[in-house]
Amino acid sequence: MFFSRVRSTTTATFSSMKRGFSSSAASESNRISISFVAKSAVVCGVAGVGLAAIVPDDAFSGLMPKGAEAFNLIENGMHAPHQDWDHKPWNKTFDHQSIRRGYQVYREVCAACHSMSLVSWRNLVGVSHTEAEVKEMAAEYEYEDGPDDQGNMFKRPGKLSDRFPAAYPNEEAARAANGGAYPPDLSCIVKARHGEEDYIFALLLGYTEPPAGISIREGLHFNRYFPGGAISMARSLYDEVVDYEDGTPNNASQLAKDVTTFLTWASYPEHDERKKLGMKAIALSATLFVLSIWYKRFKWAPIKTRQIVYKPPQVRDV
Numbered sequence: 260m261f262f263s264r265v266r267s268t269t270t271a272t273f274s275s276m277k278r279g280f281s282s283s284a285a286s287e288s289n290r291i292s293i294s295f296v297a298k299s300a301v302v303c304g305v306a307g308v309g310l311a312a313i314v315p316d317d318a319f320s321g322l323m324p325k326g327a328e329a330f331n332l333i334e335n336g337m338h339a340p341h342q343d344w345d346h347k348p349w350n351k352t353f354d355h356q357s358i359r360r361g362y363q364v365y366r367e368v369c370a371a372c373h374s375m376s377l378v379s380w381r382n383l384v385g386v387s388h389t390e391a392e393v394k395e396m397a398a399e400y401e402y403e404d405g406p407d408d409q410g411n412m413f414k415r416p417g418k419l420s421d422r423f424p425a426a427y428p429n430e431e432a433a434r435a436a437n438g439g440a441y442p443p444d445l446s447c448i449v450k451a452r453h454g455e456e457d458y459i460f461a462l463l464l465g466y467t468e469p470p471a472g473i474s475i476r477e478g479l480h481f482n483r484y485f486p487g488g489a490i491s492m493a494r495s496l497y498d499e500v501v502d503y504e505d506g507t508p509n510n511a512s513q514l515a516k517d518v519t520t521f522l523t524w525a526s527y528p529e530h531d532e533r534k535k536l537g538m539k540a541i542a543l544s545a546t547l548f549v550l551s552i553w554y555k556r557f558k559w560a561p562i563k564t565r566q567i568v569y570k571p572p573q574v575r576d577v
């Protein structure tokens with residue numbers, strides 16, 4: 260609208276200079292656009308009806324949801340209820356005290372079976388523990404290092420740069436100890452599961468007796484949030500299995516919340532920084548956007564406020 264007005268006034272100026280004002284130029288261009296839109300609409304309509312007649316009804320059925328089979332509790336597990344996580348609102352960081360308690364739950368309970376091979380001790384520094392604390396925690400574990408001058412491997416206490424120690428030396432050992440099931444590495448587990456932290460939280464507390472008519476194989480446990488319903492991991496979080504140093508109540512749901520917050524941090528360690536950076540970026544670009552509007556109006560002011568006057572050529576009597 261705006262541009263067409265500029266263009267038509269410009270055309271008018273030029274043409275008035277050359278051969279007088281032509282008022283029909285603008286209405287002619289409108290007529291051409293209207294007829295183009297009308298023709299396109301007719302062509303698209305005819306093509307649509309034609310395609311609908313030619314293409315078989317089930318041509319795209321592979322892309323469509325499959326009606327009643329789409330969701331099946333036994334195959335997919337129950338949908339995890341949404342929890343009110345502290346870190347979910349756009350302007351909130353992780354609850355770092357919860358990460359600290361969650362690390363304790365992981366270390367005292369989950370680490371017996373699950374590794375977190377992508378997390379190093381140094382990652383905890385400034386997030387949940389001080390450097391001195393982490394150094395002390397790492398030094399409690401022995402790591403193989405070497406070779407030394409004689410070519411022998413040796414053991415040394417852990418350092419900040421070491422990864423978290425694994426629960427088992429290899430996958431086979433882990434399977435052998437867990438009835439054939441492999442306890443997955445928890446470094447990125449929150450990213451790796453549908454429902455993310457809501458799923459992990461629900462899974463840890465979702466153990467019940469199997470419903471009537473469903474029998475669970477020996478060694479498996481019924482958990483309605485686990486796809487298939489039968490999980491090899493037994494329930495591991497009960498009230499008071501971990502003693503918190505900060506006096507937070509240690510019931511099972513608090514333990515589950517804290518360990519899930521810790522695992523979410525492990526999956527998204529950049530979370531806090533990302534939100535801070537995002538807010539800066541939005542503030543900056545919003546300011547630049549407003550400035551650019553002001554600048555555009557400033558630059559266009561002489562053009563938008565000018566008045567074009569048409570002076571008819573003088574007709575001279577010859």
Ligand code: HEC
Binds near residue numbers: 371490491492518
């Ligand atoms: C006794 C060993 C053991 C302990 C302790 C244990 N797990 Fe597991 N966990 C397993 C095994 C085995 C599996 C694999 C289950 C399967 O595939 O049936 C598993 C699977 C999982 C899964 C993946 C479920 C899925 O969707 O595939 C998560 C998440 C998990 N455990 C979290 C935890 C957390 C958090 C803790 C600590 C609170 C913990 N586990 C403690 C053995 C354990």
